[in-house]
Amino acid sequence: VNLNTAAMKLLVLAVQLGAVAFGILVGLLFYGAVS
Amino acid sequence: MRFLGWVLMSAAGMVLLAASLTVLFLGMRDVMDVGGACASGQTGYEIAVECPDGAWSVPVAIFAGLIGLGIHAWGATHLPGPRWLALAWPALFLSLGWNFWEYGLDPPQESGMGTMWGWVVCGALFVLMGGLPLLGALGSSSARRRLFWSDAPPHVTRTRITAAELAVRNPDIRFAGRTAAEALGGRPAGHSAPPAGDGGAPTGPIPAEPGPEDRPALTDDLERLAALHRRGDLSDEEFRAAKARLLEGELSP
Numbered sequence: 698v699n700l701n702t703a704a705m706k707l708l709v710l711a712v713q714l715g716a717v718a719f720g721i722l723v724g725l726l727f728y729g730a731v732s
Numbered sequence: 733m734r735f736l737g738w739v740l741m742s743a744a745g746m747v748l749l750a751a752s753l754t755v756l757f758l759g760m761r762d763v764m765d766v767g768g769a770c771a772s773g774q775t776g777y778e779i780a781v782e783c784p785d786g787a788w789s790v791p792v793a794i795f796a797g798l799i800g801l802g803i804h805a806w807g808a809t810h811l812p813g814p815r816w817l818a819l820a821w822p823a824l825f826l827s828l829g830w831n832f833w834e835y836g837l838d839p840p841q842e843s844g845m846g847t848m849w850g851w852v853v854c855g856a857l858f859v860l861m862g863g864l865p866l867l868g869a870l871g872s873s874s875a876r877r878r879l880f881w882s883d884a885p886p887h888v889t890r891t892r893i894t895a896a897e898l899a900v901r902n903p904d905i906r907f908a909g910r911t912a913a914e915a916l917g918g919r920p921a922g923h924s925a926p927p928a929g930d931g932g933a934p935t936g937p938i939p940a941e942p943g944p945e946d947r948p949a950l951t952d953d954l955e956r957l958a959a960l961h962r963r964g965d966l967s968d969e970e971f972r973a974a975k976a977r978l979l980e981g982e983l984s985p
Contacts, residue, residue, distance in 0.1 A: 712739055
């Protein structure tokens with residue numbers, strides 16, 4: 698599998714963006730629960 | 733680990749990192765709401781300001797964030813695309829610097845205090861500490877490309893090739909002093925290796941017939957050629973010319 702294609706880079710970029718958004722949501726929910 | 737595994741690992745680390753930074757940001761605001769310092773638990777001193785409920789999560793978030801950073805970095809070094817490790821530092825200092833600025837310019841305490849210059853100075857320092865590296869990370873097109881559109885590193889994209897394939901790609905490469913063709917021709921065990929260098933046709937036994945049938949045809953041809961050369965039926969020049977023709981014919985599209 699060729700990893701250095703635009704599709705692969707976009708895929709990883711999208712996953713990382715999703716991870717950031719999901720992480721912020723997790724942080725908000727966690728802090729809301731403990732505070 | 734395969735591609736999907738590295739994607740999941742880097743994403744999991746990023747979730748932990750982003751969650752930790754969020755908790756740190758919110759926890760800091762809660763502590764600043766009570767004046768910026770607090771204490772809790774059993775102490776020998778009288779506690780002036782009790783910590784808000786979630787304050788314990790602030791130090792926890794620091795370590796969790798570092799762990800998340802490590803997990804993310806480990807996974808991301810195997811992937812193409814974003815390289816966001818360099819953004820963690822600006823994210824930390826700019827988000828906390830925001831708090832310093834906001835609370836410094838507009839303290840929430842009911843004591844009626846004006847601007848908290850100590851916090852404003854901290855805010856300025858944090859913005860510099862986070863902003864300057866961010867400018868560096870975004871400042872040039874090559875830096876931006878590295879940040880968002882990197883190639884997967886060579887240790888991931890590198891493919892294993894056999895000695896025969898290497899010989900075809902680099903006919904002049906030498907293995908322990910022998911040319912690729914000679915090396916591929918091989919010698920039965922127990923016989924000494926031919927002398928290094930290009931001088932004259934080496935003498936010695938004719939190598940064994942081509943090996944397993946699944947070997948590429950080119951390898952077999954190279955082996956036969958090398959055997960003829962070694963036996964003396966082909967001069968050095970004839971051997972080189974024949975080998976070149978063989979390789980060109982095989983390599984041409």
